[in-house]
Amino acid sequence: MQRNLLRILPLLLIAMIVHPLHAHVGSPDVYEQGNAGPYKLFVVLRPPAVIPGVAEIEVRSQTPGVDRIDITPIPLTGEASKHPPVADSMKRPSSDPQFFTGHLWIMATGSWQVRFTVSGSQGPGVLSIPLPATAMMTRRMQPGMGIMLGLLGVLLVVGLVGIVGAASREAQLAPGTNPPPARIQRSYVVMAITLVILIGAVYYGNKWWGAEAANYSNYIYKPLRMDASLQAGNVLDLKLTDPGWLKQRKLDDFIPDHDHLMHLYLIRWPGMGVVFHLHPDQVGTGDFRLTLPTVPAGDYHLYADVVHATGFPETLVSSIKLPYVAGRSLQGDDAEGTAGPLKWNGDGTQTSNSYKLPDGYTMVWKKPANLTAKTPEEFSFTLLDAKGQPAQDMALYMGMTGHAAFVKTDGSVFAHIHPAGSAAMSAMMMAQSQNQAEASASQAPAMSMSSMPGMNMSQPSLPNVVSFPYGFPTAGSYRIFIQMKHGETVETGTFDADVSN
Template sequence: MSPSAASRASRRRSWIALAAFVAALALQPSVAAHVGSPDVFLDGLAGPYRLFVTVRPPYAIPGVADVGILTTADDVRDVHIVPLPLSGPGAQFAPVADRAARSPGDPRSFTGHLWMMTAGAWQVRVTVDGDRGTGTLSIPVPTFPQSTLAMNHGLRVVLFVLMFLLAAGFVGIASAMAREARLEPGVAADRRARRRGWIVGAVAACVVGGIVFLGNWWWTVEASNYARYVYKPLQATPTVTRDARLRLELHDPGWIASRHLNDFVPDHGHLMHLFLVPPALDRLWHLHPDEITTGTFEHDSRRPVAGRRQRVGGARGPAEAGHYRGGSHAVFHHRRDRHGFCSVRL
C-alpha cells in the first residue's frame, strides 16, 4: 500500500471513530446530577493501602448502610468495617467489626452492610489487613432519616387477613369456652348456654375492637413522631440589596433542638460554598459569601471573579456549609422575582 493510500485509510478510520463517538453521545439518555446526595465517596489511604470507599446511608433510621471498598493493591487479605459515632466517648470504644465480603468477580472489591441505629454524625471505620501490615481509614457519614418507607399493597393485604383471622379466632374461642366449658361430654348446649356464649363472644369482640383501635392509635402516633423526626433542611431567603449585594438569610424550619445556625465551621477556608448557575446553564460561579450575623450571609456581586465581573441576578444554584458537630445541611428556597432567583441550596 502506498503512503498516500495508507494516509487516506488512516483519515477514514479517524472519521469513522469520530462519527461513532458523536452517535454514542447523541444516543445517551439525559443525565441529571444530584447535588447534596447523601452518599459519601472517599479516596484515601488506610496505612499503605489506597482505598476508594462508597457509603450509602439508609433512608430510614434505624436502617442498613451499604459500604463498598475498592483497593488498588493485590496484597489485601481482609477488610473489616464498623460504625462509630464521629465524636464523644462512643468513638473510643469500637464494637466487633464486620468482615467485608470480597467480590468473586474482582478480588480488589469488597462490600459490606452496617446497621445505623440513630441519626447524627457517624463514621465508618475501615481496617485493612494485608502483606504490608494493617491500615485504618475513617469515613465521616451523616445519617439522617430522609423519608418514611411505605408498606406495599400486598403486605398490607396479608397483614389485614392475618389480623382478621386472629381476631375472629379469639372471639370464637371465647364464645365456645363460655358456651360449652361446663357441659358434660356429648351433651348439647341448651338455650341458656348458647345465650351465655353469645354474650361472651360480644364482649370478646368489643375487647378485640378496642385492642385494634388502640393499636392503630399507637401506630399513628409513632408514625407522626417519626415524620417529625424526618430530616428537614434549612431554608434560605435570597435577596439582592440596593448596593448590589447578594444576601442569604437562613431559617430553621424546626427539626431537632441540637441544630443551630451559629456553629458552622470553615471548609477549605470558607464557611459557605455557593454555586450559581444561570437558567441558560452556560456558566458557573463559585462564590464564598461572608457571614454578617448569625444565619445571614452576604456576597458583593460587584466583586470580580477570575478577572471578570459577575452578575448574580437570574441565577440559581446550591450552597453547602458544615456544622461543628459534624454533618452538613441543605437549604431550599424557591421563588421567582425580578432578580430571577429560582432556587438556592445550602
C-alpha cells in the same frame, strides 16, 4: 405474646424509616479516594437504607500488596469516637486481589466515620472516611401487605368473638347435650360485649401506633430551611431556620469547609446555562448575606453547602427569581460560568466533551463510553491553554486542584465533589487528624492532609489534570460544572452526561 408484640412494634417502626441522606441532595453514597499509609484506596460507602441498618462498603486498592482490610464504624466526634468497637474484616468477593467488600451496622443517626485499617506487603496503614447517616422518610406499607394484615386482623376478631360465644354457650354443658335457649341468648350478649371491647382495642391500638409513628417521624431528616431574598438591589439575604429535627442540631455551629462557612451554587433554571459559585458571609445566627456580582435575570436554584461542628454536612436548597442585578465584579473565590442551555429544555444543544472557555482556554473531559448509575467512576478533566498545550500556570482554587458540581436536570440531585471525593473536606480533616493523633500509638501511618488527592501543596508545579471520584445516584440527564484555576482566573467548564441504569 401480646407483650412481646408491644416490644417489637417500635423496632419495626424504626426499621420502616428509610433513605439516608448525605451532605448533597439526592446523592447519599460516599465516593472517596485516599491513602491508607502506602496504599491508595478508592472507597465507596453506601449508607444503610434503614437506621439502624447496614452500610455497604467497597474498596479498590490502587496499590498492590494489600493482604487484609479491617473496618470499624466510629462516631466522628465526642467521647464515643475514642472507643472504637471491634473491627470487622473485609472480604474479597472475586478473584480480583485488590477488590474488597464488607458491611457495617450503623446503629444511630449522626455523623460517623468508617476507619480502614490496612495491612500488606508494604506494612500497615489507616484511613478514615466520614459517613453522615440519617433517615429521610418513612416507608409506607405496601397495599398488598396492608390488605393481607387487615384480613388476618378481621379473622382474629371474628374468631375471638366466636370462641367467646361458644365458651359462654357450651362450656358448662355435658358432652352431647344441646344448650338451652337462655344460654344461647346469653351467648349473644357476651359476643356483642366482646365485639365492642375488641373494636375499642383496635381503635386505641391504631391511636397508639399513630403516636409511635409520629414520634419516630421526628428522626426523619429535614434539612435546615433556607429563605432567599434580594435586598437593596444587589444583596442576597439567606435566612436559615430549623424546621425541627434532632435537638442537637444548631444554627450557630458552622465550621469553615475549604476556607468558607458556606458554598453557594446559584444555577439559572431550567436551562442551567448560568452558574455562580459564591461564598456568603455569616452576619448573624442563621443569617447569611452576600453582595451579588452582576447576575443575568432569571429563576435561580440555590444550593448552599454548610458543615456543622460535628462534621455533619447539609446542603440547603432554595430558589429565587432575580431581576438583572447590576452588581460588583467577581472577586476572591467567586466564580461564574455560562454555557448553552440544556438540550433537554427546548432547542439548546448538549455540550461536547471539550469546553471552550471565555479566555481561549479549553477544558476537556475524558468521558467514559458508558455512564451507569451507582457505578464508581473517576471523572477526569484537563485544562489546555489557548494554543491547545497543557496549561502551565495552574493554581489551587480554595486549596484544591478542582471543584465539581454534579446536578441532575430535574433538580433532584446536587453533589459538590472534590478531588478526594464526595465527603465534606472539613469532616475528612477531622477524621484524619484523629488518625494522626493515634498514629504514633498504633504505628500505622495515617494520611496527612497534604497527601490527600488534589491537595498536594508540596509539588513545585500543579498538574493541569484533575479527577473526581463519584458515581451518579440515579439514571437520567446531568450537567456537570467543573472549576479549575490558572493564574488569577477561575475557569468554569460545563459538561452534559446521560446516565443509564
